Amino acid sequence: MNALPILEPVTDETCCTPASRPALDAEQAKRRALVFKALADPNRLRLLSIIKAESSGSTCACDLIDPLDLSQPTVSHHLKILVDAGFLHREKRGTWAYYSLIPGALERAAGLLGSL
Amino acid sequence: MNALPILEPVTDETCCTPASRPALDAEQAKRRALVFKALADPNRLRLLSIIKAESSGSTCACDLIDPLDLSQPTVSHHLKILVDAGFLHREKRGTWAYYSLIPGALERAAGLLGSL
Numbered sequence: 678m679n680a681l682p683i684l685e686p687v688t689d690e691t692c693c694t695p696a697s698r699p700a701l702d703a704e705q706a707k708r709r710a711l712v713f714k715a716l717a718d719p720n721r722l723r724l725l726s727i728i729k730a731e732s733s734g735s736t737c738a739c740d741l742i743d744p745l746d747l748s749q750p751t752v753s754h755h756l757k758i759l760v761d762a763g764f765l766h767r768e769k770r771g772t773w774a775y776y777s778l779i780p781g782a783l784e785r786a787a788g789l790l791g792s793l
Numbered sequence: 794m795n796a797l798p799i800l801e802p803v804t805d806e807t808c809c810t811p812a813s814r815p816a817l818d819a820e821q822a823k824r825r826a827l828v829f830k831a832l833a834d835p836n837r838l839r840l841l842s843i844i845k846a847e848s849s850g851s852t853c854a855c856d857l858i859d860p861l862d863l864s865q866p867t868v869s870h871h872l873k874i875l876v877d878a879g880f881l882h883r884e885k886r887g888t889w890a891y892y893s894l895i896p897g898a899l900e901r902a903a904g905l906l907g908s909l
Contacts, residue, residue, distance in 0.1 A: 700842040700843070700845075700846055701838055701839050701842045703835065703839070706835035706836070706838045706839045706842075707835045709835075709838055710832070710833050710834050710835045710837075710838055711833075713829045713830075713832035713833040713838075714829075714833035716826070716829035716833075716906075717826050717829040717830035717832075717833040718826050719819065719822035719823045719825075719826040720822070721826075722817055722822045722825055722826055722829075722909065723817050723819070723822045725909050726816040726817045726822075726909045727816070729816075729909055730816050783906045783907065783909065784906075784907075786906055787903035787904075787906045787907060788903075790832075790899045790900075790902055790903045791899065791900075791903060793838065793841050793842045793845055793899065
């Protein structure tokens with residue numbers, strides 16, 4: 678573990694050039710943070726990896742329970758976050774919902790890092 | 794808002810082909826989620842954007858307080874998370890700590906999305 682960075686009041690003339698403004702404004706940063714928050718959970722990353730690997734292009738919710746060994750409500754919760762964040766498309770077919778990766782979504786999230 | 798995905802017990806013969814295993818195992822997913830957790834905060838994204846934009850290559854902690862309008866302890870807290878996640882290098886010079894972006898760190902985080 679690293680020691681906490683020391684932030685003390687300005688007492689040195691050589692310190693502190695005019696503060697830079699961040700390239701991101703507060704609203705942009707808030708929106709981007711929501712995207713990364715959707716990715717900040719191991720189970721959601723594993724759900725994305727299963728759905729991405731599905732050759733048919735969409736995955737039945739029924740196939741997402743056993744591989745992760747989670748309860749149905751927990752899987753539902755994680756899938757909803759991924760849909761709301763713009764990573765997954767959800768389509769209802771009869772009893773089940775099917776999920777597919779929105780084309781370009783992972784690439785767009787990666788691009789957010791390049792443009793910080 | 795989307796309705797919660799419906800996940801009900803298997804009752805349909807046409808449903809549920811053998812479940813795929815996620816490409817990511819639990820340990821890999823846990824490590825990657827920690828990287829995205831570090832990015833899942835608007836203030837940390839803004840800190841990264843300021844430090845990335847610094848032409849001299851490193852930014853005094855003293856220059857990171859005013860632009861975000863946060864307290865010193867809050868800025869310290871966020872910087873520590875970014876150091877621990879492998880995004881920032883911290884160097885102590887006299888009274889102040891200086892932060893620089895670890896080369897390739899943002900690109901590596903972006904690459905984690907491509908290899909899900």
